[in-house]
Amino acid sequence: MALKKAGVLGATGSVGQRFILLLANHPEFEIHALGASGRSAGRNYKDAVTWKQTELLPESAKNIKVEECKPDGSFAECDVVFSGLDADFAGQIEKDFVEAGLVVISNAKNYRREADVPLIVPIVNPEHLSVVEKKVEDAKANGKTKQGFIICISNCSTAGLVAPLKPLVDAYGPIELLTSTTLQAISGGGFSPGIPGIDVLDNIVPFISGEEEKIEWETKKILGGINDKGTEFKILSDDDIKVSAQCNRVAVSDGHTECISLKFANRPPPSLEQIKQTLRDYVCDASKLGCHSAPKQTIHVLEEQDRPQPRLDRDRDSGYGVSVGRIREDPVLDYKMVVLSHNTIIGAAGAGILIAEILLAKNII
Amino acid sequence: MALKKAGVLGATGSVGQRFILLLANHPEFEIHALGASGRSAGRNYKDAVTWKQTELLPESAKNIKVEECKPDGSFAECDVVFSGLDADFAGQIEKDFVEAGLVVISNAKNYRREADVPLIVPIVNPEHLSVVEKKVEDAKANGKTKQGFIICISNCSTAGLVAPLKPLVDAYGPIELLTSTTLQAISGGGFSPGIPGIDVLDNIVPFISGEEEKIEWETKKILGGINDKGTEFKILSDDDIKVSAQCNRVAVSDGHTECISLKFANRPPPSLEQIKQTLRDYVCDASKLGCHSAPKQTIHVLEEQDRPQPRLDRDRDSGYGVSVGRIREDPVLDYKMVVLSHNTIIGAAGAGILIAEILLAKNII
Amino acid sequence: MALKKAGVLGATGSVGQRFILLLANHPEFEIHALGASGRSAGRNYKDAVTWKQTELLPESAKNIKVEECKPDGSFAECDVVFSGLDADFAGQIEKDFVEAGLVVISNAKNYRREADVPLIVPIVNPEHLSVVEKKVEDAKANGKTKQGFIICISNCSTAGLVAPLKPLVDAYGPIELLTSTTLQAISGGGFSPGIPGIDVLDNIVPFISGEEEKIEWETKKILGGINDKGTEFKILSDDDIKVSAQCNRVAVSDGHTECISLKFANRPPPSLEQIKQTLRDYVCDASKLGCHSAPKQTIHVLEEQDRPQPRLDRDRDSGYGVSVGRIREDPVLDYKMVVLSHNTIIGAAGAGILIAEILLAKNII
Amino acid sequence: MALKKAGVLGATGSVGQRFILLLANHPEFEIHALGASGRSAGRNYKDAVTWKQTELLPESAKNIKVEECKPDGSFAECDVVFSGLDADFAGQIEKDFVEAGLVVISNAKNYRREADVPLIVPIVNPEHLSVVEKKVEDAKANGKTKQGFIICISNCSTAGLVAPLKPLVDAYGPIELLTSTTLQAISGGGFSPGIPGIDVLDNIVPFISGEEEKIEWETKKILGGINDKGTEFKILSDDDIKVSAQCNRVAVSDGHTECISLKFANRPPPSLEQIKQTLRDYVCDASKLGCHSAPKQTIHVLEEQDRPQPRLDRDRDSGYGVSVGRIREDPVLDYKMVVLSHNTIIGAAGAGILIAEILLAKNII
Numbered sequence A, B, C, D: 001m002a003l004k005k006a007g008v009l010g011a012t013g014s015v016g017q018r019f020i021l022l023l024a025n026h027p028e029f030e031i032h033a034l035g036a037s038g039r040s041a042g043r044n045y046k047d048a049v050t051w052k053q054t055e056l057l058p059e060s061a062k063n064i065k066v067e068e069c070k071p072d073g074s075f076a077e078c079d080v081v082f083s084g085l086d087a088d089f090a091g092q093i094e095k096d097f098v099e100a101g102l103v104v105i106s107n108a109k110n111y112r113r114e115a116d117v118p119l120i121v122p123i124v125n126p127e128h129l130s131v132v133e134k135k136v137e138d139a140k141a142n143g144k145t146k147q148g149f150i151i152c153i154s155n156c157s158t159a160g161l162v163a164p165l166k167p168l169v170d171a172y173g174p175i176e177l178l179t180s181t182t183l184q185a186i187s188g189g190g191f192s193p194g195i196p197g198i199d200v201l202d203n204i205v206p207f208i209s210g211e212e213e214k215i216e217w218e219t220k221k222i223l224g225g226i227n228d229k230g231t232e233f234k235i236l237s238d239d240d241i242k243v244s245a246q247c248n249r250v251a252v253s254d255g256h257t258e259c260i261s262l263k264f265a266n267r268p269p270p271s272l273e274q275i276k277q278t279l280r281d282y283v284c285d286a287s288k289l290g291c292h293s294a295p296k297q298t299i300h301v302l303e304e305q306d307r308p309q310p311r312l313d314r315d316r317d318s319g320y321g322v323s324v325g326r327i328r329e330d331p332v333l334d335y336k337m338v339v340l341s342h343n344t345i346i347g348a349a350g351a352g353i354l355i356a357e358i359l360l361a362k363n364i365i
Helices: A014-024 A073-077 A087-099 A126-141 A156-172 A211-222 A272-281 A349-361 B014-024 B073-077 B087-099 B126-141 B156-172 B211-222 B272-281 B349-361 C014-024 C073-077 C087-099 C126-141 C156-172 C211-222 C272-281 C349-361 D014-024 D073-077 D087-099 D126-141 D156-172 D211-222 D272-281 D349-361
Strands: A004-009 A029-036 A066-068 A080-083 A103-106 A149-153 A175-184 A242-249 A256-264 A299-302 A322-329 A335-341 B004-009 B029-036 B066-068 B080-083 B103-106 B149-153 B175-184 B242-249 B256-264 B299-302 B322-329 B335-341 C004-009 C029-036 C066-068 C080-083 C103-106 C149-153 C175-184 C242-249 C256-264 C299-302 C322-329 C335-341 D004-009 D029-036 D066-068 D080-083 D103-106 D149-153 D175-184 D242-249 D256-264 D299-302 D322-329 D335-341
Touching: A004 A014, A004 A073, A004 A087, A004 A349, A014 A029, A014 A080, A014 A349, A029 A073, A066 A073, A080 A087, A080 A349, A087 A103, A087 A149, A103 A349, A126 A149, A126 A349, A149 A349, A156 A175, A156 A211, A156 A256, A156 A272, A156 A299, A156 A322, A156 A335, A175 A211, A175 B175, A211 A242, A242 B256, A242 B335, A256 B242, A272 A299, A272 A322, A335 B242, B004 B014, B004 B073, B004 B087, B004 B349, B014 B029, B014 B080, B014 B349, B029 B073, B066 B073, B080 B087, B080 B349, B087 B103, B087 B149, B103 B349, B126 B149, B126 B349, B149 B349, B156 B175, B156 B211, B156 B256, B156 B272, B156 B299, B156 B322, B156 B335, B175 B211, B211 B242, B272 B299, B272 B322, C004 C014, C004 C073, C004 C087, C004 C349, C014 C029, C014 C349, C029 C073, C066 C073, C080 C087, C080 C349, C087 C103, C087 C149, C103 C349, C126 C149, C126 C349, C149 C349, C156 C175, C156 C211, C156 C256, C156 C272, C156 C299, C156 C322, C156 C335, C175 C211, C175 D175, C211 C242, C242 D256, C242 D335, C256 D242, C272 C299, C272 C322, C335 D242, D004 D014, D004 D073, D004 D087, D004 D349, D014 D029, D014 D349, D029 D073, D066 D073, D080 D087, D080 D349, D087 D103, D087 D149, D103 D349, D126 D149, D126 D349, D149 D349, D156 D175, D156 D211, D156 D256, D156 D272, D156 D299, D156 D322, D156 D335, D175 D211, D211 D242, D272 D299, D272 D322
Parallel strands: A004 A029, A004 A080, A029 A066, A080 A103, A103 A149, A175 A242, A299 A322, B004 B029, B004 B080, B029 B066, B080 B103, B103 B149, B175 B242, B299 B322, C004 C029, C004 C080, C029 C066, C080 C103, C103 C149, C175 C242, C299 C322, D004 D029, D004 D080, D029 D066, D080 D103, D103 D149, D175 D242, D299 D322
Antiparallel strands: A175 A256, A256 A335, A322 A335, B175 B256, B256 B335, B322 B335, C175 C256, C256 C335, C322 C335, D175 D256, D256 D335, D322 D335
């Protein structure tokens, strides 16, 4: 089968580098276009980038000519475009790409709150992609050969939080109260300049700009439904679920740890063992669809009393599996537990790749 | 005024070293006896200890002969004995000392749950010392010249947690729901061997043995009252206050950070500004008594959105002041905030010294 | 081809765990016997071990019954036995194994200085294995069917140091002066308890017990020759090469960095470009033999001015490749450079596995 | 005595903040003028600065109006001006100040290599101040009432390196070979943005731009002499002393560690015990002059085998004392040792303050 052509916007940044690593040896995609700021445009990728990954810069990407982030040139031929752009630039550029009929999967926050834009954690709510699927079908029905749309990747700490919630809600009904105190890795802060060393050496910073609001709002979209026409998303209200987040930056390279606590709406709540079993049994749709990057085990339930730990557990299923440990009763809400997810995989670039795989498996691209 | 004679049990350990540092230039106490295990006994302190503090080993302590931890010899002459013993040894030794009529202020957990033993955070509940004060008065009334007793220092993370709660409860009535997710420093783990480096390098450990139980239980004793006879403590029940803790070890040397959330029993709860003002206005009894180590400002309310931070804020008032920041409304309970306290000062050895100063100011020793 | 049977001594320790990981999916070896202290003996491996690796405990090892470290039972059937024993125990146990006719590849220091024991860095001096090859041949000639012997893995920081020296000495003659200041990872210190966290948090420790002596002595054996009979090693003298090491422990999990400086005996020394080219061109014998774990590129010469860095470069060739950067003229000796090697791979367990692969390729086992 | 008026250039930066902390309670100086970029000018200091020190912003500095960095306004009245400016701006601004007749003590590198500018480590070569003393005397003789001049603070890692060398050279004659491998703290990198966290988390960076050249060159000026006229400095040549530096950035907040090695020109070299005694006996001129910040003990010779360590030893004598440990024979040169110095005190702002104290003690200002 011919490989699908993939473009990467913001290719020299930290998210862009991750997209390139994940695409380099992908069985379904090939890198076709790389876009960066004007300063980099025109140079070979290897000369434009300051590569700071633990894996080497893939040979196949080294000599790709970097273009400006415009929906013409090589980008016009792309089946899917991954965006690692900063929010400052993503607004206009991604809009231009969609209007040019391109499919954009974006890590930027700009369009997450749009009513018709899916906000996706691929191991959680791929059914939300039906909104763009319908858009494509309607376009075809109207004789259009090309229909642009955008899909947003969720915030990284939201991704880890909702992963165990989804199967629990499916099995035991709504969660009405939810708290998460996060201990977040520094890789989420990029690296130009990223999180200053002096902030995380013998220190924590109990604040990440905008992060708590993202967790509290995005959870309500991801766990919410779709309107009857199948065209827009219904956001849960505070009457449905109250969410409270406290976010901290800690001296960890990769892997967000979240100490969460939750209360079910239905009384009595499920038993401790039911919760564990439900999490163990959960198979995400991406796995059922046989997607290349889908985790073998979506949620790893750890029984050791001192796990999950980011250094030891973040790489389960290449970072697409989420680890949950210390599940126990909570004197204040119903249950508390510790959730670990890989912020640059399931919480950023990796999620984008798996979303694209799902789109492909569903013939949307 | 003649200096009071102080003894230190477990003098070569990390808590013992802190006691010695704090006593070395103290205007009211002098080091009179140092106790350690048999291996160290008989040697000069400087030869028995592996000193690992940022301040130099005080000259005045260097050549004190280390004794065994027995309530005779120099210890018999002590006005107060500070115990930094491990729980494995504290049980018997501290009992022997009290039975010999000595006053013991202990950092060990062994006697914290005894009905007649005060569990003290000196900037929070020094009024609990009335139970030992009464014991001493009763003894005097009975013609006894010497009355031993023990006072327990609270667990380190409990100390930081209850500091801001005390003035709030005094002003606005009981707290009925309380959660704390901690990010705890490694100095609390001692240093022989202490927390392994591999556990906190690019990592966190979401578990500290026994810590959550201590926070959940000790809070109920410290915020509780005394029986009518003035002889025993009343522990709050789950009907009074539900407490839930999640404890994490992080790569910080000193200073425990706690992300807390609370709900008042009374409706409506106080306003955000009332809470801040009450915390700012709080003056602990130790300060009113003019104790040497008492903080000038008991609680520092920080308005910067990214504070408190352990490296920057842990040393306020020499570690006796507690910093509280990010006070804000909580969608799930009433309010959430970040509390930072110095675990080896207000959460351990330093608390012991301040307790002794209060005992002295009240003529109990 | 039937898999060779491998045993692991000290199987529950940090080096032992690494041996097991490397053996679990090995195409030539299978785990046949696991040995640990009496406390663990008799239990299944998964119950005996506190597994602290980033990869999961291999399924194939989970239910192997742990034995005592004695050369009978399953160990008697092993083709090769890897020892991760502490020096306190290695002396007697390894002796017993060799006397029972077993082949031992040991990470312990005990026998490194024996005149007839090869001290091997497998990408550097596999030709030293001729001494045991001869021993085996002599035994066969004498009608013995089984000939035990021991091979020692070098100290971890020695391994990184000598890697670039070997091709340089081969090409340009002896090095007469050599200095190395090391910045060593904490994984080398094991994990029960390993390096205390407080030692490496916002700190370095400029001392590692016995390490400088090991570097200074082992270099002289590894770069030395074999006597005419082929039975013993000739250690270089101070007249041949003077070596000076300064060792530091730093907050790095894996990967030893060494700032080295060297002076060649021959005048004029090679040019900067000659040195780089020689290092780039070096193909170690293990690679020529086609060994499974041999690096594709033995030495990676990095041109970026701020490399190698442990987090980014330690995993080259699965940790079997050594990275060398910042090669430049030295005002005091001839050249200085920065060498990075993976201490648990090429500097410990991984080296043991590659040595076994070489033995197999040469039909010595 | 009236306090001398001090100005601070670059007052909002990391070096500037340190100058302000050190001046706030100084018995001889008072803060009279604060200068920063145009963006900050006109605002009160507390509103212009993002204060990131472990000590609180001094009350006395909070409401000082920040000015532009021009030698008029309040700066014109200053007895001494401390410059924490970035090299990008220091060149022109410092020149303007000196031409306006002001005394500038600068942490910037711009004028360090000027023939008539003293490059000073105040515990090492205050005698080099005679060049500006002469300049002032000549001016007075010529009837000038005001004579501007600049004094440069040395590079931070140079300061630590030369501290133990000075007394050794005075006692035993020239050093002809000198190597230093540094492990440098991140505070030297400032904090906007400073060293990225991802660079020093589980990592080291074996390169600091321009640092090795600074060490190698500045050592030759600081250990060099003055011409016969007393007007210019004589820089040592490679024939006098060869210096080789290798610089690394490590995860330490404050305190540069240097593993140094040296060879004396005279044969035989002094004995190990002579070296230790000479270092212990060294009393720097600033101490003899009774300067406020001068260390009680200039060089601390540590006998513990694992010291100095930055977290434990950097604050000796408030950071003005230098610690030297592990002094031992070196197989390649004569002796090797580990030197620890506080990079922001004796290596930057603190040095500036002590230089000003010396100028005052000598009536140069």
